[in-house]
Amino acid sequence: MKKLINRPEDAIRETLEGMALAHADLLRVDVEQQLIVRKDAPVAGKVGVVSGGGSGHEPLHGGFVGMGMLDAACPGAVFTSPVPDQMLAAAKAVNGGAGVLYIVKNYTGDVMNFELAAELAEAEGISVRSVIINDDVAVEDSTFTAGRRGVGGTVLAEKITGALAERKASLDEVAAICQKVNENVRSMGMALTPCTVPAAGQPSFELGENEMEIGIGIHGEPGRRRVPLASADEIAEMLVTPIVEDLPFRKDDRVLAFVNGMGGTPLMELYIMFRAVHRLLEERGITVVRSLVGNYITSLEMAGTSVSLLRLDDQMVDLWDAPVHAAGMHWGA
Helix, strand or coil: CCCCCCCHHHHHHHHHHHHHHHCCCCEEEECCCCEEEECCCCCCCCCEEEEEEEECCCCCCHHHEEECCECEEEEEEECCCCCHHHHHHHHHHHCCCCCEEEEEECCHHHHHHHHHHHHHHHHCCCCEEEEEECCECCCCCECCECCCCCCCHHHHHHHHHHHHHHCCCCHHHHHHHHHHHHHHEEEEEEECCCCECCCCCCECCCCCCCEEEECCCCCCCCCCEEEECCCHHHHHHHHHHHHHHHCCCCCCCEEEEEEEECECCCHHHHHHHHHHHHHHHHHCCCEEEEEEEECCCCCCCECEEEEEEEECCHHHHHHHHCCEEECCEEECC
């Protein structure tokens, strides 16, 4: 194992300390409670938007804390859910009197712990709503979840939901737009290589030199199938076709196309993938009106990519374009 760490057991704490030093203008970081909070939180009259999950997916979620996106994030250990006490502390830290929305990826530990945290917050007089993101079309059930996994669509939900919350919409309205994003986004990923969890010290799975895994999860869970290595155009077809057929997306739909890197994929290759995705959508009469390309929801150093397509309406386009200023996403502000 070759990693830029000191001791595996110190990796999360030192990550948080590094974020606090690097982004002191944007964030407050509570290293002991493992919380990343927007510097000006709580904002009076604004719904607090909170998410979280296992570490190892950076910049998700902590990198998306800031104006126009999340108000707080709760990082767990690598690929491990945060605990309810973290989530409750986050709700308290960002509650400006308008309530709190939890955005939860559909993994068993995350769902269970956020549900408990919501009950605890309600008992303390904080109104809470939760939206579960389950956009992965690859498999119905997996090692970490019952039902579809929450993957790349989480990034898009956090951005669009955060933009509406910034406008001081009501808790019901903020929860509704998050749910609308989830209902209209579909994703699928693939891996060229495994990743290595620092505490484990060895790859999470094995892939042959000329193999790739289609439908992989962000924790290295098995996908739909293991197949021989293929070209970028062929891989794009393997991902786009099941995504388009699932919703389904139709001719004349307008979409946001998100080509995400899994942590170890050069941006050059992601743009080659985006070119292929764009062409496949164009052939189907689907118009790409917004795009996102880069490493936004990763799996440590895994080489691979995921594709997410979000069917847009005018409201979602407006909210996507709204200003955002976070460590991992910044425009218009």
